Amino acid sequence: MIRTRVGYAGGTTPGPTYRRLGDHTETFEVDFDPAVISYSRLLEIFWGSHDPTVGSWSGQYKAVVFYRNEEQKRLALGSKAYEAEKRGAAVRTEVLPFTGFYLAEDYHQKYHLQQNEEFLEEMDRIYPSMRDFTASTAAARLNGYLGGYGSLEDLQREVSGYGLSEKAKKRLIEMVSRIRPRKADCPL
Numbered sequence: 001m002i003r004t005r006v007g008y009a010g011g012t013t014p015g016p017t018y019r020r021l022g023d024h025t026e027t028f029e030v031d032f033d034p035a036v037i038s039y040s041r042l043l044e045i046f047w048g049s050h051d052p053t054v055g056s057w058s059g060q061y062k063a064v065v066f067y068r069n070e071e072q073k074r075l076a077l078g079s080k081a082y083e084a085e086k087r088g089a090a091v092r093t094e095v096l097p098f099t100g101f102y103l104a105e106d107y108h109q110k111y112h113l114q115q116n117e118e119f120l121e122e123m124d125r126i127y128p129s130m131r132d133f134t135a136s137t138a139a140a141r142l143n144g145y146l147g148g149y150g151s152l153e154d155l156q157r158e159v160s161g162y163g164l165s166e167k168a169k170k171r172l173i174e175m176v177s178r179i180r181p182r183k184a185d186c187p188l
Helices: 039-048 070-087 117-126 130-135 137-146 152-162 166-178
Strands: 003-009 023-030 064-067 095-097 102-103
Touching: 003 070, 003 130, 023 064, 039 070, 064 070, 070 095, 117 137, 117 166, 137 152, 137 166, 152 166
Parallel strands: 064 095
Antiparallel strands: 003 023, 003 102
């Protein structure tokens, strides 16, 4: 992943916030390199990350795929149909057109990373502005590893590009080696 950001999408309420969400859904935006991971693979990961046969009790938390073009729409609807057939049940996850994304408040960004003071201090040194921190590929990937996503092997290959001190690199590798991966094959 190049970048992930938490925010709100799918509604008509201007300038939504966590406390004034209106008709938007809490979501995250993924910027990715299609030469590294395909949109179809991202859809596979998405479908595997939740039970699409269970509906949400509120629009704020509903599962939804937002597509940006006709090709993404075709792939998303095709994967939804495949999931319904595979599960033998109606899929309640929605597939909707992307109409805009509103960035969530700072305290929602990079949740796992913000819970770890040691690495947050490292990121503050590299990205003194919250805007740069939120947009950072390194922060997104570090957040994913701290959340139990990705493999130790991938981390070891790429950690030198994060800008961390030697001490922090060693500590991160040590921590990730002890974290039971949620999805080791889930690319960050």
